[in-house]
Amino acid sequence: MELTELTVRSFADLLASNAPAPGGGSTAALEGALGAALSAMVSALTVGRKKYEEHWAFNEDVNQKSEALKETFLVAINKDTDAFNAFTAAMALPKETPEEKAARSAAMQEALISCTESPYHMMELCVNALELVDSQIGKTNTNAMSDLGVAALSLGAAIRGAWLNVLINVGGIKNAALAEHYRTDGKALLERGTAVSGSIYARIEAALEEF
């Protein structure tokens, strides 16, 4: 089943159920998709308006990039749940003989790495999307300023949510160098993304308080 083919209501209902997946990882991916979609919308609402003519080419470019990011996030909604389900399947493998134990352990490691790589990759996407949103400030339709703010907030929630999903999985990875990469580089992405998201929100809130 493709989660992105569920209705919004069915997705929320399935999320709320005691089915272990989808969970926070797919939710973070969906919030990334919503943030990228709002970024694309704000540029789409700017192109063609006479007042912003000098920024049309810029916004056409941003719109394409945000649309592409939205697509990648939508794919990640399904991928993250697939990775989680692969881990559950590996856990259920037989573990009677030494050979079975070794095969189960290897399958679990492989699945754990996917469960960590999936949110780590989302964090990279979030930083890219947040930098696009940052570049839109001052060059887009001011009637959509709150939408640009919600884009930054969605991506800010997505990157932190993805980070929690890196953390809950990385502890089980036996390859120490790989685990260290996810922890160190993930932390750097988190810091960059949250700084950009917070800065965008603060500027937009301040502007709207005068609106």
Next chain:
Amino acid sequence: MELTELTVRSFADLLASNAPAPGGGSTAALEGALGAALSAMVSALTVGRKKYEEHWAFNEDVNQKSEALKETFLVAINKDTDAFNAFTAAMALPKETPEEKAARSAAMQEALISCTESPYHMMELCVNALELVDSQIGKTNTNAMSDLGVAALSLGAAIRGAWLNVLINVGGIKNAALAEHYRTDGKALLERGTAVSGSIYARIEAALEEF
């Protein structure tokens, strides 16, 4: 059209388009629904597990409340876009005669108040949902700790996103007392909600760094 009956993919595609609605308001409502759904899921994944038997009754209660909040947020996804569309319709009313001008102005004021009330109400829901999530810490399945964190992040993004939507609309409301209510009480809800959300995230991130 009920937005919640669109597939997740179609919702994201429509959001990204140059259709002015749905926008950031409905996105904030969806993020509220996702947060409440994850809260419900974490309690559902706790009830029935022997290890947490002392917390079963508590979690059954939280689960019901979070499910109800999820439903209310889902309704708000549609409502927020309806309010925005009513404002656009009021803007398009004829304005030739004094009577037409007065009727248009009254319709615009009524719609603007709906456009402000809708995100203001979401902020109240977010505070309720965040307090539920806060109460779940230490009483729920630790394997779902990251999901509880994503619940808090989603609701934190929702309350700030709703606040930006209050701000972009409240400036146009002519009833000064009503505008002041939205600004003052909205700011108080924002401060309460962001404090709870930030505190939950910080505790869960710290716990997961040791996981």
